[in-house]
Amino acid sequence: MLFNSVSFLIFFPVVVLGYFAIPEKFKNHWLLVASYYFYMSWQPVYALLILFSTVTTYYCAVFIDKAKTQKQKKLFLASNIVVNIAILCYFKYFNFIVQSLLAVFPGLSIAPNNNLLAVVGISFYTFQSLGYSIDVYRGDVEKAKDFLTYALFVSFFPQLVAGPIERSKNLLPQLYTTYKFDYNRVSDGLVMMAWGFFKKLVISDGAALIVNAVYNDVTKFTGIQLVMATVLFAFQIYCDFSGYSDIAIGAANVIGFKLMRNFNHPYFSQNVTQFWRNWHISLSTWFMDYIYIPLGGSRKGKIRTYVNLFITFMVSGLWHGASWNFVIWGAINGAYNVIHRALFGKREQHRRQRIKEGKPVPKTNPAVAVAKAVGTFILIDFTWVFFRANTMADAMYVMKNLFTDFSLLFTSGYFTQMMEKIGFYTNNGVAIFWCILFMFAVELWEGKSTLVERINKSKWFVRWAFYYTIILLIIFFGYFGQSQFIYFQF
Amino acid sequence: MLKLIGRLLLFLPIFLGMMFVSYRVDPSGLFWGRGFERMASEYMLEGMYIAGYERLDGRALNEVFAKNIPQAPEILVTGSSRSMMIDSSFAPDRTLYNAANVGADRFDFMTAYYIFGKENKDPQVIVMGLDAWLFNDGEDNIDKRSNKELYYEFIGEELGVENTSYEKPNPYEKYEALIDPSYFQGSVKYYFKDKSADVQPEPVPIEEIYEKNEVIKAPDGSIIYDKKFRTNPPEIVDIIVNEEARYDPLRLGNFDGVSPEYKELFEKFVQYLLEKDIKIVFYLPPYHQVMFDKIVAGGDYYGGMFETEEYLIDIADKYGITVCGSYNPQTAGVTNADFYDSIHARPEAVKRMLGDAIL
Structure with missing residues (x-):
């Protein structure tokens, strides 16, 4: 179930209202059922894998806690690491390893397994489980009090499939408490969710149409087209992933939980x-x-x-x-x-x-700070070429052709013509450009505080102008084709 | 909780505005019909004649017209292009709408009525232009433009015929578009789109309707053929007829018998209309003598046509229905001079055949 789907629009209010309505002792049961339902909406069979990882990690932590010697503790920790890494390696890396081996040793009698399921969010929950067992081993946290709480810690639906990868120190203690409806907290959560939806539906999904047009057939494009697609991909991935994190943080906040901040204005970095x-x-x-x-x-x-x-x-x-x-x-x-x-x-x-x-x-002098931020952005954006390209050959083509035909930019109408060919104008490229500037303006306005803190400090008309702007931008420019979040594949 | 609901209600104007724009602009014609046909229908309701008929989807136009006409026409004409010349001058004191469709098949035959019936706009009289091919069950006799979904809805919901092709549609499904931001975005784009290059139906001044060299759609749904076609001298008509007679007459090839299934459905339809106190007139459009002779010479290959006429006369006798015309031009009382081509009779001839049956 995608956050940007009609199913989630129904699922989320039902889960939240249910959570506030049911007796305290059943609240976590309710969230656990909801989280598994959420996860199983991709492939019911996925649930068995997460359940297996949960059971193994929970009992390893119990044994670590009960172990009398350091050696025993180490043994249980190592077992848990092996199990979780094995799950990850098999489902995520098996084919990659086999194909890489076959490329070097073509005579090997091994073959990729084409029936392997791509398991949504596997890297996230295995890492969260590993983190927990290591924390228990180190004595940084106490083992979970009961299996139910631990299962919810691993599967808590807002952050299950694409993070933030929560630390046991932060999330586990919160699961021992139950939460009641609180207007301020719920409205703060909804604001975060709306901001995340804006980033995802307007900027990321809008940019994706142009980026995909170029990157899915790179050899047809050159110079400024590749540059535009690469720059837009930097915003696509940022708004996709940070948008997801904002929705996750907001959704958890509506229920009562505080997830860790996952992005802090990375493109302003020096x-x-x-x-x-x-x-x-x-x-x-x-x-x-x-x-x-x-x-x-x-x-x-x-x-x-x-x-x-x-x-x-x-x-x-x-x-x-x-x-x-x-x-x-x-x-x-x-x-x-x-x-x-x-x-x-x-x-x-x-x-x-x-x-x-x-x-x-x-x-730092503001002009120098801007120059450093731009320089950093350019360096990072080069790396995104490898991240986005479908193959290594595509990535190399982009790197080779990124700055070709730039002299033609001075020819009248050339830029417009090039942009037309990548669907820049038909896919709201101009609107996306202004929305990116708006996002940066909001991030500057946030300063060192979070968006919600900044909004709560503002006058009522500023707050409402912001809310209305966000909703109108989503309605006018949002893409509602339910595109997958990029980080789901990880 | 109430405070939150109160605050959320402050966003309602945005969503109401979005719904209003989507409903009014309606780029896909979910609520008002497709743009071209919607505009044509508006012109027709204002009593105007329209050029650009070839670009019209006649079936869609009839649907929009049926939705938007304030009152049911007293007389409704159904059938194919062979009945499309029946216009309001046939019954000057009554309102008439000709819902016949070019190339009408057995699906169109019933849906031409149902689009009005569904809107509770039943006519008092229905003139059924009955082409023999409506009873030919060959696959080639289906027109790709006919609305099968509507047909199955009609026979399932109204005639009570069990059929697996019909799945009851959700009448509220189209309203989902009102809360779909994509539909809203499409509406905004469509509203601001430069429509000057779009093909639009073109109103024709009444004094020019017989002068145009293109087919004109009249406000009563009938059509006026282009001037050249209407004024062909007899020797040209003969050439056209002889050329057409080299081929099978439209949808009558390999028609060796009337489909029992269609007979049963047709009778149910007749009963249904009579139960609703709708007077029925059967009109059997004649063929040009040259074409008719070819059909006769074809024997069993076209035999279903003669069987159809006999069957229709039997049904008419059974239910007291007036039959006008005949596939046989001599029986119908028309001559070669009464035809534009091998299958389309001139309006004056059709008026003679219908006589006062619809008055």
Whole structure:
């Protein structure tokens, strides 16, 4: 069931009203049933897989908790990691591994399994489960009090299929409490959902029509067309994923739960390191806590730090998809971060130290800040080529032809003609452009607070003007073809 | 909770506005019919004649017209193009609408009535232009333009005939478009679209209707053929007829018997109309003598036509229905001079055949 579907428009109010109406002791049961129903709407059989992962992780955590020796604890943790990684590897990476092996050793007697189901959200819930078992092992959280609560922690429908990847420290304690209807909280949640729908339906889905036209047949296009599609893809993926996160956070907030922030104005970042601190925060911090730091983090010297950073990004690339495109995408981002750290690591460390000590940090000139943000955007956008291209060959074609025929831009009517050929005008490209500017204006207006905090501080007419603008933009320019969210595939 | 509902109601004007725009503009013609036919119907209701008939979907036009005409016509004409020349001058003191369709098949034959019946606009008299091919069950006798869904709805809902092809439609389904933002977006685009290049029905001043060299649709649904076709000299008509007689007469090929299933359905239809106190007149449009001779010479290959006429006369006797005309031109009392071509008789001849049956 997609958030942008009629089914969800019926499902969500029913679940929320039901939650507030039923007795306290059944509230979590209700949410668990709703969450499984939500998940099973894709493929009922998926539920068996998530149930298997849930049961295994829950009991591993129970055994870890009861284990008398460190060795036993380690054994149970390792078992759980093996089970969850095995599920992930089999359903997500099996064919990729087989195809890669066959490419190197054509004589091998193995074959891809074409009957394997693409399991929605598998990377999200297996990572959430792994995080939980590691937290219990480390003693950072207590094991879940009962199976029901833990099952709900894994399957909670707003964040089940595309995050944010919740930490047990944040979500689990919230599941021990029940929530009553609260006007302010519910309206805050609905505002977040509306903002997410705006990003998804207007910007992301609108941009997708143009991006897909180019990227699904790249060799037909050149120069400015490839640039336009690549730039628009940067906004498509941002609005798709952050839009999903906003809807998830909003939906959870309507019920009473607070999910972690997943995006913090990433395209305003001044450098690539900052970008990755503000993009898909729940995943970045997950990798930081469970991969980068266990690898040694920055504690084992410069070279090891760089290697650890690089490995973390490579794994992140692979997490996003079972294809070499994603591995290369991860590698380029790893390289960016290593280079940035090598060049500016000390300055960054010094700056952070000053912030820690409460000392003033020299402000960046606004013009320089804009130039840095644009530079960072360009660097990141290059990496999106590998993320979006259907094949490595397509990605290489785009990279080679990105800046061809630019001299023709000075020819009268050339730009318009090129844009017409990618469906820029017929697919509301101009409106999408203005909506992107509007989104940036709102993000600037938010400042360091969240959208909801900023809105609640505003005068009533500003609030209502915002609400009306969002709804009108969705109605006038939204795409209602129920397109899948990009991150579902991960 | 009430506070939240109250606040949410403040967004209602947006949605009401969206619904209003979608309903009024209606780019797909869900509520008002397709743009071209809707406009043609508006002209016709204002009493205007229209050029551009070839671009009209006659079936859609009749549906829109039936919806929008304020009162039922007293006389309704059904049938094929062979009955389309029956106009209001045939019954000057009564209102008449000719809902006949070009190439009408057995589906059209019933839906031409049902589009009015469904709107509770039953006529007092129905003139059935009965082409013999309505009883020929060959697959080639189905026109791709006829509204099968409506036909199955009619025989299922009104005649009580069990049929698997009919699934009762949800009458409210079209209203979903009113809450569909995509339909709203389409309405906005359509409203602001430059329609100057679109083909539009063109009203024709009454003094020019017989001068035009194209088919004109009259406000009573009948048609006036183009001037050239109407004024062909007899020797040209002969050439046209002889050329047409080289081929099978329309949908009569391989017609070796009347379909019992269609006979049963037809009788049910007649009973249904009579129960509603609708007077029925059968009109059997004649063929040009040359074409008729070909049919006679064809023996069993076209034999179903003669069987149909006998059957219709029997039914008429059974229910006290007046029969006008005949497939046989001599029986119908028409000569070669009464034809435009091999199958279409001139209005004056049709008027003679109908006489005062519809007055």
